[in-house]
Amino acid sequence: MKVATWNVNSIRTRQEQVIGWLKNNPTVDVLCLQETKVVDKDFPKTPFEELNYHLYISGQKAYNGVAIFSRKPMEEINIGFAPIVGNDLAADFDAQKRVISGTIDNIRIVNLYVPNGSAIGSDKYEYKLKWFQVLRAYLAKLLERSPSDLCVCGDFNVALEDKDIYNPKGKEKHVMASPAEREALKDVLTIGLKDVFRKFNPEGGHYSWWDYRHSGFAKNRGWRIDHHYLTPELFDRALSCQIDLEPRKLERPSDHTPVIVEF
Numbered sequence: 001m002k003v004a005t006w007n008v009n010s011i012r013t014r015q016e017q018v019i020g021w022l023k024n025n026p027t028v029d030v031l032c033l034q035e036t037k038v039v040d041k042d043f044p045k046t047p048f049e050e051l052n053y054h055l056y057i058s059g060q061k062a063y064n065g066v067a068i069f070s071r072k073p074m075e076e077i078n079i080g081f082a083p084i085v086g087n088d089l090a091a092d093f094d095a096q097k098r099v100i101s102g103t104i105d106n107i108r109i110v111n112l113y114v115p116n117g118s119a120i121g122s123d124k125y126e127y128k129l130k131w132f133q134v135l136r137a138y139l140a141k142l143l144e145r146s147p148s149d150l151c152v153c154g155d156f157n158v159a160l161e162d163k164d165i166y167n168p169k170g171k172e173k174h175v176m177a178s179p180a181e182r183e184a185l186k187d188v189l190t191i192g193l194k195d196v197f198r199k200f201n202p203e204g205g206h207y208s209w210w211d212y213r214h215s216g217f218a219k220n221r222g223w224r225i226d227h228h229y230l231t232p233e234l235f236d237r238a239l240s241c242q243i244d245l246e247p248r249k250l251e252r253p254s255d256h257t258p259v260i261v262e263f
Helices: 015-024 123-145 179-189 232-237
Strands: 002-007 030-034 054-058 066-070 075-079 099-104 107-113 149-155 226-230 240-243 259-262
Touching (some): 002 107, 002 149, 066 099, 099 123
Antiparallel strands (some): 054 066, 075 099
């Protein structure tokens, strides 16, 4: 099975690019998208259904939004935190459409769009840190409820290690690399999740996001913030994990590019 994650930064803007990528990668079984930026009724479903994908979507106007495309029908689709952790803990975190999951072949795919955080010390930054706390509870509850393996993927908006950044100097003062954000993500991973990309690519120099400004991609000034985290048995079964740079080379691309794991 191949599972890909891709922050497309607007599915309607990048629709033809996603269609082209799926046609060029017909062995992808599940594609998880983030930042679809469209309400459900306006999501361009038909072109992807014509490629024989089943679509599961959760969107909002102009911001956020997540979707899963699957070759096979998925089971136990959950949208948001509340179905798993309850309304009290989920509070208002489900107002932003950032979480969707489903099960296929005894693997629960969890697709996430983690808040960016804006700036260290801001209200959005504090929201991000609290969001990670709810995420940890959510994933822990999924592990309790289901014997399925977990593949937790998406745009995490955190570079976990210095080698995930082209130039880490001073990045401890930068959102997406601050100590508090890294610790928050590490705490999530303590429930038993491993970074499968590092199983196959232990060295630095691999990135999944490049700023549109200052020729970020042309100069390879990137960050690795799009991840696949797996439970131990699934991690052991993983055959590869790679970043596909080709979509980032297109005209008017997303600032992110796909990351694909195979097991």
